[in-house]
Amino acid sequence: MILICNEAVKNCRRDRRFALPKTNSLENYLFPRYSNLHFFSSSDFARSFEMLPFNIVLLLTATAMTSAAELPDFIHVCKRKDPQVNDCIAKSVEFLRPYLLSGVPELNIPSLEPLYLKELVAAESTGLKITARDIRTYGASDYTIRGFKLDFDTMHCQFSMDLPHLYIDAMYHVDGKVLLLPIAGSGPMRGNFTACTGSVDLKGEVKKDANGEDRLRYTDFHVKFTVGNGYVELENLFGGDRTLGDLVNSAINNNFDVFLRELQPLLEKALSETFQRIANNIVEPFTWQQLFPDD
Structure with missing residues (x-):
C-alpha cells in the first residue's frame, strides 16, 4: 500500500x-x-x-524544518554573557503578556484569558470534601515579574510574580463541615482575589536533540502563592435555601484564610503543571543558541 x-x-x-x-x-x-x-x-x-x-x-x-524554527518577534534574545542578563529575561517575560493574553496557536500556547483548570479535589481529615471543576481564571496575564535570577550553570531559576486581581468562575460540589457548620451543595462558584503574589521556582536542562542541537526544557516548575484579600460565593447551597446559604457564605468569607488553605495545595499544583507546559511550548521549537547566544 x-x-x-x-x-x-x-x-x-x-x-x-x-x-x-x-x-x-x-x-x-x-x-x-x-x-x-x-x-x-x-x-x-x-x-x-x-x-x-x-x-x-x-x-x-x-x-x-526539523532543525529549528525562526524566532518570532515577541521572543527577545538575551545573551548569556550580558551582565544584565537577568533583567533582560525578566523584561522578555513581561513582553510576552499581550501574546499570552490571546494565545499563540502556532506554538501551542493557549490564551491565559481565561486560564482553564479542569478539576480540583480537596479532602480534609475532618470529612470536608470540595470539588471544583471547569475553573476559569481571569487576570492571569496581568502579571509583573520581580527579582528574576537564573543560574546558567545549574539552570535553576527563581522569581516573584505580582497579580493585582484574579477572578474565578467554576462549578463546585461540597459536602462536610466548614468551621463546625454542616455544608452541602453544588452549583456555580465565583471568587474575587486581590493583591496576589506568587513565588516561582523552576529548573531546566539543556540536552542535544536528534540533530545534535542543544535544546532547553523545563523539568520542574513550582508555584507558591498568597492572596491579600478574597471573597467567595457558593450558589445553591442546601438545595437553594437562601437563609442557610447566606449564613455559610458569610462564615466562609469571614474566615477566608481557613477556606483557602484547603484548596491552595491543589491550586498550586494545577498552576505549576499548566505554567510548565506553557513555558516548554514557548522554548521547545528553538535551539539553546537561538534563545541565549554566547554573544
Missing part, C-alpha cells in the same frame, strides 16, 4: 515560526490525523507519478 499526499497538503502551514512537532514519524506531519488521505494500490501508482517532484520538494522542506 502506498500513501500519497493530495489535498491534505493544504494543512502544511507556511509560517516561518512553525516548527515540526516532535515525532518519530514524518508522515504525522505530512499527513495530519484528520486530513483527507488517499490510499491506493501499487497498480495505480503510475497515474500519480506526475506528483513525485512535488512530493520530493515537500519532503525536503519538512525535513529542513
Whole structure:
C-alpha cells in the first residue's frame, strides 16, 4: 500500500515560526490525523507519478524544518554573557503578556484569558470534601515579574510574580463541615482575589536533540502563592435555601484564610503543571543558541 499526499497538503502551514512537532514519524506531519488521505494500490501508482517532484520538494522542506524554527518577534534574545542578563529575561517575560493574553496557536500556547483548570479535589481529615471543576481564571496575564535570577550553570531559576486581581468562575460540589457548620451543595462558584503574589521556582536542562542541537526544557516548575484579600460565593447551597446559604457564605468569607488553605495545595499544583507546559511550548521549537547566544 502506498500513501500519497493530495489535498491534505493544504494543512502544511507556511509560517516561518512553525516548527515540526516532535515525532518519530514524518508522515504525522505530512499527513495530519484528520486530513483527507488517499490510499491506493501499487497498480495505480503510475497515474500519480506526475506528483513525485512535488512530493520530493515537500519532503525536503519538512525535513529542513526539523532543525529549528525562526524566532518570532515577541521572543527577545538575551545573551548569556550580558551582565544584565537577568533583567533582560525578566523584561522578555513581561513582553510576552499581550501574546499570552490571546494565545499563540502556532506554538501551542493557549490564551491565559481565561486560564482553564479542569478539576480540583480537596479532602480534609475532618470529612470536608470540595470539588471544583471547569475553573476559569481571569487576570492571569496581568502579571509583573520581580527579582528574576537564573543560574546558567545549574539552570535553576527563581522569581516573584505580582497579580493585582484574579477572578474565578467554576462549578463546585461540597459536602462536610466548614468551621463546625454542616455544608452541602453544588452549583456555580465565583471568587474575587486581590493583591496576589506568587513565588516561582523552576529548573531546566539543556540536552542535544536528534540533530545534535542543544535544546532547553523545563523539568520542574513550582508555584507558591498568597492572596491579600478574597471573597467567595457558593450558589445553591442546601438545595437553594437562601437563609442557610447566606449564613455559610458569610462564615466562609469571614474566615477566608481557613477556606483557602484547603484548596491552595491543589491550586498550586494545577498552576505549576499548566505554567510548565506553557513555558516548554514557548522554548521547545528553538535551539539553546537561538534563545541565549554566547554573544
